[in-house]
Amino acid sequence: xxxxxxxxxxxxxxxxxxxxxxxxxxxxxxxLGSSRGARGIVASQLADSFxxxxxxxxxxxxxxxxxxxxxxxxxxxGNKKPKLVILVVDDSYELGENYSLQFRFDRLYPLVKxxxxxxxxxxKGEKNxxxxxxFIIHQLSISNFDPRKEKxxxxxxxxxxxxxxxxxxxxxxxxxFGSKNVxxxxxxxxxxxxxxxxxxVRMCRDNKIVVLFACAPxxxxxxxxxxxxxxxxxxxxxxxxxxxxTNPVYRDADYFTDSTHLKQKGAxxxxxxxxxxxxxxxxxx
Amino acid sequence: MLFNSLSFAIFLPVVFILYWFVANKDxxxxxxxxxxxxxxxxxxxxxxxxxxxxxxxxxxxxxGIKISQATNQRKKRFWLWLSVIVNVGFxxxxxxxxxxxxxxxxxxxxxxxxxxPWTLKVILPVGISFYTFHGLxxxxxxxxxKIKPEKDYIAYGVFVSFFPLLVAGPIERATHxxxxxxxxxxxxxTKSIDGMRQILWGLFKKVVIADTCADYAxxxxxxxxxxxxxxxxxxxxxxxxxxxxxxxxxxxIALGTARLLGIELRxxxxxxxxxxxxxxxxxxxxxxxxxxFRDYLYIPLGGSKVGTWKKVxxxxxxxxxxxxxxxxxxxxxxxxxxxxxxxxxxxxxxxxRSNLEIVAKGKLFPSFKExxxxxxxxxxxxxxxVFFRSETVPxxxxxxxxxxxxxxxxxxxxxxxxxxxxxxxxAYFLILFxxxxxxxxxEQQYALARFGLRWYKPVRWTMYYILIVAIFLFxxxxxxxxxxxx
Numbered sequence: 041x042x043x044x045x046x047x048x049x050x051x052x053x054x055x056x057x058x059x060x061x062x063x064x065x066x067x068x069x070x071x072l073g074s075s076r077g078a079r080g081i082v083a084s085q086l087a088d089s090f091x092x093x094x095x096x097x098x099x100x101x102x103x104x105x106x107x108x109x110x111x112x113x114x115x116x117x118g119n120k121k122p123k124l125v126i127l128v129v130d131d132s133y134e135l136g137e138n139y140s141l142q143f144r145f146d147r148l149y150p151l152v153k154x155x156x157x158x159x160x161x162x163x164k165g166e167k168n169x170x171x172x173x174x175f176i177i178h179q180l181s182i183s184n185f186d187p188r189k190e191k192x193x194x195x196x197x198x199x200x201x202x203x204x205x206x207x208x209x210x211x212x213x214x215x216x217f218g219s220k221n222v223x224x225x226x227x228x229x230x231x232x233x234x235x236x237x238x239x240x241v242r243m244c245r246d247n248k249i250v251v252l253f254a255c256a257p258x259x260x261x262x263x264x265x266x267x268x269x270x271x272x273x274x275x276x277x278x279x280x281x282x283x284x285x286t287n288p289v290y291r292d293a294d295y296f297t298d299s300t301h302l303k304q305k306g307a308x309x310x311x312x313x314x315x316x317x318x319x320x321x322x323x324x325x
Numbered sequence: 326m327l328f329n330s331l332s333f334a335i336f337l338p339v340v341f342i343l344y345w346f347v348a349n350k351d352x353x354x355x356x357x358x359x360x361x362x363x364x365x366x367x368x369x370x371x372x373x374x375x376x377x378x379x380x381x382x383x384x385x386x387x388x389g390i391k392i393s394q395a396t397n398q399r400k401k402r403f404w405l406w407l408s409v410i411v412n413v414g415f416x417x418x419x420x421x422x423x424x425x426x427x428x429x430x431x432x433x434x435x436x437x438x439x440x441x442p443w444t445l446k447v448i449l450p451v452g453i454s455f456y457t458f459h460g461l462x463x464x465x466x467x468x469x470x471k472i473k474p475e476k477d478y479i480a481y482g483v484f485v486s487f488f489p490l491l492v493a494g495p496i497e498r499a500t501h502x503x504x505x506x507x508x509x510x511x512x513x514x515t516k517s518i519d520g521m522r523q524i525l526w527g528l529f530k531k532v533v534i535a536d537t538c539a540d541y542a543x544x545x546x547x548x549x550x551x552x553x554x555x556x557x558x559x560x561x562x563x564x565x566x567x568x569x570x571x572x573x574x575x576x577x578i579a580l581g582t583a584r585l586l587g588i589e590l591r592x593x594x595x596x597x598x599x600x601x602x603x604x605x606x607x608x609x610x611x612x613x614x615x616x617x618f619r620d621y622l623y624i625p626l627g628g629s630k631v632g633t634w635k636k637v638x639x640x641x642x643x644x645x646x647x648x649x650x651x652x653x654x655x656x657x658x659x660x661x662x663x664x665x666x667x668x669x670x671x672x673x674x675x676x677x678r679s680n681l682e683i684v685a686k687g688k689l690f691p692s693f694k695e696x697x698x699x700x701x702x703x704x705x706x707x708x709x710x711v712f713f714r715s716e717t718v719p720x721x722x723x724x725x726x727x728x729x730x731x732x733x734x735x736x737x738x739x740x741x742x743x744x745x746x747x748x749x750x751x752a753y754f755l756i757l758f759x760x761x762x763x764x765x766x767x768e769q770q771y772a773l774a775r776f777g778l779r780w781y782k783p784v785r786w787t788m789y790y791i792l793i794v795a796i797f798l799f800x801x802x803x804x805x806x807x808x809x810x811x
Contacts, residue, residue, distance in 0.1 A: 139544050139547060139548040139551070168331055168800070168801075170331055171797065171800065177794055177797045178797045178798070180798060182748065182798060182799065183748065
């Protein structure tokens, strides 16, 4: 069991979490988010724009709890402290319940050989502290016994800069732009998610890191009141950016893989918009 | 303290050692230890409700004595009704008050009167439905002169509060359990080993199968509007196995634990998913509750010895009450009514007792007719579980409506299974494994009772080892048992 556990990280193609745990992240700009951040922002393009280093730590299917966890680990494991954190927020369910966004425990289990990972699994209630200390088997998950080596397909790929832009389009994608006005519903927010969000703001402020909340475009009108809510929670030391949806690019289905995600060429434009916003607000100066 | 928790894993050996090595000489000491352990077990949830449990025990203990001392029928009836009203009253306040208040307000609102119902903000005491039914069966049996009163409070207290059955049954009868409590128990190695095996199988069903199925069932039921018919079908399939493995797993642990302490509890499950019709299903599912309703409600109402329409009425009454027993929600009542409807053809055609024998007894495979019967009953049960699992009746109807749509034949939504295909394949495998082991063991008290006993010892121990390893591997969050909420 010890051999199995210790060999697990070697099977992983996505090494980003292991880099964080072992203090190997060395970037001035860090991108956090779910699949919208992973596919919608090209970190290397940002790095080129500012002649600096940038790395994308967005995980498809991850929620705010996971982003909070990644930032906490990033700051405590001897990684280079970033100057700017871009958190891509999901309009409109960043703070509400959404089954498709989770704390990505499946990313933690291959790394259970690291004590900090085991501690996180215990703190999150996935594992029992005493059993975990006594039995290696209890530290593992059934997925650790899957002998197949992880591999990426054309559906999901991972670049050296941590970004995951794709060039395919979902065949079921309804290519008509969502022009319906939808109002943001605060009563659907979860208190614990708001706390995670404000914790991220606090961590960045305490570590003198500028944080930019970016609302990634969807193939439809942005939710009315969502940006305002994020601005409210972000406080004075943070920036909130929403792309200009009157830009014809964001109304062109060819730039999207589906109704909520940008394609590679859409990601390039959104990344350019972010760079322009950073310049305009002199964020990195 | 959950059966699948580390604290129980410490609690049980401590009780076992004290019981067999310290208190083994004397019956009184055995019972005092069991009562103290049971009260500690219950107080570990919420010590405040321990007083409610003790009050309920004292009430039935004293009314029981009064019933036996009553010189005439009128007095006997008075003490019986006092016990019934107070017991049911507690149940009504803690479990049903909010439901009635809200339903009453809804009815008034329907006629244009807006009222704010005064609702109680109390949590439901764990196991109240179970220990209330223990007490009721005791006083009713006393009233009917089926048993003699228990004068020893300690023994009576153990009958009501015996920790393996305290929070989720099986619902015991005084005629079955009290005689065992009155007798000194001696250690029996074979029975203890058998108890351990039943605990192992129960834990495996709960921790490995039920909790794995729960991951999917919860996700799919929680976001059912976003999924297609085939995914919703999988959701109800997973819930069907979740609830069975959760509750029968709990019962196996309870029975095994009691057997370790030298006490035999009533069987609660007899492989219900191998039933050939719905009547057989109800003779095999939550047996202790079904038989409770049969003995204390159905038979007093006339049972099957009345005319057809009264029989129909009686069946509807016990199924509706049974549904309502599960919880203060219309979903449970509809679930009960639906099962009563399923029962009707069998009742009217007088075929409700046509499948009394174990299916395919002594054979490896069932006949085609038996297989059709099992699959049909299983599918009917699945539909009924949708009501049981849903939060509201309209939600259940919408869920079922989406299953019976063209999207049933579409591929499942992959985002419902975010944990990846590995877990889903494992879940399918576990269900298949369960069905195979249970089918092989269907003629026994529980699936593992004789499974592998004739195997070469190292092979048998390898099987136990695999089950234990699987439990440790899957054990994570201490998941509540579904029936704790009832």
